[in-house]
Structure formats: structure tokens, C-alpha cells
Amino acid sequence: MNPLYIALLALNALIFLDYKFYRVLTYAVVFNMIIAFIGVQSEPMSGLVLVFFGCILFPVIMWFAIGSCEREERESLLEMTVIAAIALVAIYGFLSMIGITEDHALLFTVFAFSLVAIMTSKNLLKYIFIFDAAENTLILTAYSFFSGNMVLNIPAVIFIEIATFLPLVLLTYLTVRIYKRYRSLNPWHLWQSP
Amino acid sequence: MASVAIALVVLSIVFPLLSALVFVAVRRSHKRVKSLLYLSQAIISLAIVSALYFFIGEGFSFDIAMLSFSVTPILYFVALAIVLANFLIMFYNVGHGYTGAMEYDIFLCLLLASLVGGVFASDLITNYIFLDLTLFSAGYLIFSIKEGVRAAYQFTFMNFLASIMMLFSIILFLSYTGSFSIQPLGTVHGLEKLLVFGLLVGVLTKVGAVPFHLWVSSAYSESAVPVAAILSGAANCVGLLMLYKIMPILQMGDFLRAIGIVTALYAAAVSINQHTFKRRFAYFSIAETGFIIYAFALGSQLAVMGGFLLLITQIFAKPLLFLISGLITEEHGLLKRIHNFIVFGYLAGSFSVAGIPVTGGFLGKYLILFSAYTARDYIPLALLLLASFFLLRSFLIGYGKISALKQESEPHFATLASILILAIIVIVIGIIPLMSGWIWNL
Numbered sequence: 001m002n003p004l005y006i007a008l009l010a011l012n013a014l015i016f017l018d019y020k021f022y023r024v025l026t027y028a029v030v031f032n033m034i035i036a037f038i039g040v041q042s043e044p045m046s047g048l049v050l051v052f053f054g055c056i057l058f059p060v061i062m063w064f065a066i067g068s069c070e071r072e073e074r075e076s077l078l079e080m081t082v083i084a085a086i087a088l089v090a091i092y093g094f095l096s097m098i099g100i101t102e103d104h105a106l107l108f109t110v111f112a113f114s115l116v117a118i119m120t121s122k123n124l125l126k127y128i129f130i131f132d133a134a135e136n137t138l139i140l141t142a143y144s145f146f147s148g149n150m151v152l153n154i155p156a157v158i159f160i161e162i163a164t165f166l167p168l169v170l171l172t173y174l175t176v177r178i179y180k181r182y183r184s185l186n187p188w189h190l191w192q193s194p
Numbered sequence: 195m196a197s198v199a200i201a202l203v204v205l206s207i208v209f210p211l212l213s214a215l216v217f218v219a220v221r222r223s224h225k226r227v228k229s230l231l232y233l234s235q236a237i238i239s240l241a242i243v244s245a246l247y248f249f250i251g252e253g254f255s256f257d258i259a260m261l262s263f264s265v266t267p268i269l270y271f272v273a274l275a276i277v278l279a280n281f282l283i284m285f286y287n288v289g290h291g292y293t294g295a296m297e298y299d300i301f302l303c304l305l306l307a308s309l310v311g312g313v314f315a316s317d318l319i320t321n322y323i324f325l326d327l328t329l330f331s332a333g334y335l336i337f338s339i340k341e342g343v344r345a346a347y348q349f350t351f352m353n354f355l356a357s358i359m360m361l362f363s364i365i366l367f368l369s370y371t372g373s374f375s376i377q378p379l380g381t382v383h384g385l386e387k388l389l390v391f392g393l394l395v396g397v398l399t400k401v402g403a404v405p406f407h408l409w410v411s412s413a414y415s416e417s418a419v420p421v422a423a424i425l426s427g428a429a430n431c432v433g434l435l436m437l438y439k440i441m442p443i444l445q446m447g448d449f450l451r452a453i454g455i456v457t458a459l460y461a462a463a464v465s466i467n468q469h470t471f472k473r474r475f476a477y478f479s480i481a482e483t484g485f486i487i488y489a490f491a492l493g494s495q496l497a498v499m500g501g502f503l504l505l506i507t508q509i510f511a512k513p514l515l516f517l518i519s520g521l522i523t524e525e526h527g528l529l530k531r532i533h534n535f536i537v538f539g540y541l542a543g544s545f546s547v548a549g550i551p552v553t554g555g556f557l558g559k560y561l562i563l564f565s566a567y568t569a570r571d572y573i574p575l576a577l578l579l580l581a582s583f584f585l586l587r588s589f590l591i592g593y594g595k596i597s598a599l600k601q602e603s604e605p606h607f608a609t610l611a612s613i614l615i616l617a618i619i620v621i622v623i624g625i626i627p628l629m630s631g632w633i634w635n636l
Contacts, residue, residue: 016489069400098385111362118355127351134358142365155260156319163326164361167354171334174347190344 013127016117017072021066028129035136042143065172069179073123087116103161110137124175124185130184135164199249206242207311214303221296229288236281243277273313275509276428282612287420289606304330308569312432317374318364321436329353336417345416352409356399363392367411378442401433404457419520424514438466438490451489458484464585471519478547489562500561507554514543514616542617544589549582554623
């Protein structure tokens, strides 16, 4: 079992559970650095693309976003720990059961856990960190399936990164605007009728 | 010849992007100069796509920088419809509510580029990239009205979640087939089920099918009128095209037919009780989507033809309705002098949505329902007819409200001309096949 994949899973859980956003940002940066490190090992140039987007652009944007919003999450995260533990075990068990290799099961667990985290999180800023973790995990999964395969070459990685990163930037911007307008980062306000 | 055709396709995508740079350069210019550039960009885009007509022949495919494109006659006409509708919406906008804001112009250009790219995209990853660029530009455009921040967030959040699901499926697809080219998977079990599920949920969210339609009514009703017009027509069409393209992977005809029927029936029924025109038109839009999903899922040649006819018609009919909603301030009413124009436009758009002759919407729905009949799909046929009845009821309620409105201010010539041209196109699409006679020989 690759220890780096286990580290990714642990960091993803920390991103979900910690309530101080600057600390969450640190976990997210370490998460992206591990992803980029694995990426560089499979294909150096593509790994550098991940470094640029995940370890340089993303932290800068999120630094300003956190500064413009709240520094801490208001809701208690205690019950989330239980949800996180159950979700992790259930997802990993399901993916192993349907027969994918151990390393890929870990990667997909990170992705599936991100989806569960999005469903259960009560904070709009958290969504962005979780989305970032999910998309970077997916790109890394593509690498691990296809290291050295020319189907997923440099332009492909750049296009995919740009296509996924731009909506993430927009979501961050809109989160800041939402906070400035409603003074709340609770997602439930958004789905109520105006 | 082939290289000219390829150059034109690339130019139709790149030109709006280059225009975006021009808008950055002229950001301090007078509003009139900007509106002129704005229209010129739309006209040149239309000219580029029109010129492609002389080179498509039976169609062609090409790869460029790992992106794969395929140009077939039907896709060409969809792209032509998109740039023509875009031009008419821009023309309307110049006459009504154009602010000259740089970001607005830039993101409209980006949206047009991603829409044209999305139409011609042939493999999974190219479709994904252009759909995500559409999401990015459309999300920002919804926010171009400050009150639209909530709707913009809902739109961006749901569509981004859908994109992540699609990316997951695309990567799984790559692991099975070794390429991004769309091809059947064969037997579906285990992880392939997750793949199909991810793609299905992703694309159904992007087209706003029930039960993934939560973002639609707020995005269309809380955004600026031209933005709602483009989103409901062209942007929705690109999502539906992707659904059509990935049908060989999904292989879930029965399930998608059910989704199509539920979408059409639910949206048509809900549209009756909407208190504003924009929300009513938003549900019209969802109902149309349901019909098209059903047609593509049915899969017979006639049904697909009906689906594409409805798809091309909706690129004009939905903007027509939304542009009319921009002239109606529901508290104050509209000007009496142009009342007949508005009523004509409303009738053309709503007739098309409700499937009343002689509009493109009628012909498309007729072909779809006829296909359902020939496939002995009687219960869906009855339900779709019920949906059409609900749409008709909703249209009549809206007509009653529009007739009762009073006068306010005089709209610009460009505004009225756009509405008139869109209404004529919606009718012409319905008349030409009737006049040529092939419809009677089915």
C-alpha cells in the first residue's frame, strides 16, 4: 500500500474536519504537493502543471478568499467525525469489493469521500477545498492509470487543469460575494426561495 | 479544401476569444464604440460559420492540440443556429440594457467560443473541456446582475459538481478503452456502472433534467435577459448534444426515456403556477429539454430527426420568449404601440413550446410523438401529450396576462427587430418541411 496515498486520505479527512480555515489551507497545500510529487514521478512536465495550479495559484487565491470571509467555521464539527469515519470505511469497502486494485481503491476513496464531504459540509469555503482535492485526485488517478501513455499528454493535462480550475476560481469569487451579501457561509440559505 | 474547412472551424472558436482581447483594449472607449465592436464580433462570427457551409460536404473530423472535432451537416446547422441566435440577442442587447461593462463583453465572447467548440467537439475530453468553459463563462454572466449572485452560485456549484462526476467517469472510461473516443463499453458491470452513472448524472445536471433541475429556474429568472436567452437556448443545446453523442456509452434508453417524460410532464405542470414570465419560460425550457431527451433515448431515425428539429427550434424560441420577458415590467406593463409585436413574438415562441402549428416546435414534437406511436410506446405518448396540454394551458394563462398589460416606455428599433426576426425564424423552421412535402410521406 502506497503511504503517500494514505497521507492523501488523512489530509482529505483533516480538510473536512478542521474548523480553522488557514490550517485547512495548509493541509490543502500539502495535499496538492503530494499529488504534484506523485505526478512529477510519472511525468515531470505534467507534474509541474499540477505544481503551478495546485501549489501556487490555488493557495494564493484561497489566502485572499479566507481573508475576505470568516477565519473559522461556526458549526460544531464533532458529529462530522463520525460521518467521516463511517463514510471512509464504507467507500473503501465498496470499492475493494467491486474489484479495483488497492492503490486505485485508495485514490477513488479520496474522491468519493470528497463527494460525501460536499454533501454533509455546512460551509461554502470548505466546498472549495474539497472540490480542489477531488479534482486533483482525479487527475492523479488518470496519471496512475496512464503513466507514459501519450493519450494523456501535456496539452491534455493543461487543458483539463484550466477547464477545471477556472470554475473553481469562479466558485471562490462567488463565495466571497455571497459572504459579503449575506454575512453567512451556510449553504442552506442559498437554496431557500429569495 | 479540407484545410480551409479546418481553419474555419478553428477560427469560429478562436475568433470570439481574440475579440475578448479587443474588449480589454477598448475598455475605456465610449459605450457606442463598444456596442459597435460587440455587434461586429457577432456578425463576423456568423460570417465565419456561414462560410463553412461551402466546405463541409459529407462532414469531416480532425484533431488539434489533443482536442478532437467532428463537423457533420446537422452539427453545422446547430452551430449556425447558435451564432445566428447569438447575433440577434446581441442586437437586442444593444437596443435594450447594454451597459458596456468590459467583463460582460469578454465573458459573452468566451461563452460563444465554448458553445461553438462544444457543438463540434467529438471525443469525451473535448466535450468536457468546452462544457466546463461554458460553465465558467455562463456562471460569471449570471452574476453580471448583482442580484444574481445566489443564482450564479447555485448554477456554478451544481454544474461544477456535475463536471467532477463527468471527469471521474471520463478517467474510468480512459482506463477501460485506452482512448477518449466515444465507443460502446460492451457488458456493463462493477466499475463500468459507476462510469455510466457519473456520466449520466453529470450530463443530466448540465441540461437541467428533473430531478437535477434545481439551478435552472433561478439561473434563468435572476440573470440578465440576454444571458438567460443564451443559456436557455444555445448553452442548453450543447449539453443536449453531448447527451446525444454519449448515447452509445450510456446504453440506458429506457431509463432516459423515463427521465425525458418525467422532465417534460413535471416542468409543464409546474409552469402553470409560475407568477413571473421569466420563471414560466424557465419551466417551458425544462419541458422542451424533456421532449428532446425522450427523442434521443428513443433512438429511431425519425425520433432523432424530431429531436434535432426541436433542438434547433429551441435555440431561437427560448431566447425569443426571454427577450420578450425583458420588455415586460410586470408591475407597469409595456407600450401599447408595440403591443402587437410583443404578442406576435409571444405567440410564435409559445406556440413552438406548446407544439401548435405552424412552428418548428410543432414539427419537432409531431415527429417525436409519431415515433413514439410507431414504436408502440403508448403510455409515454399519452404522458407527452398531457405535458403538451399543460404547456398549452400555461401559455394561455401567460397570454391572458400579456394582453392585460399597460404601456410604459418605447423600446429601441433593434430590440423589436430582433424579436420579429426570431419569431419569423421559429415559424419558418416549421413551414419549410411542410411546404417541401416530405413530412406528408412519413
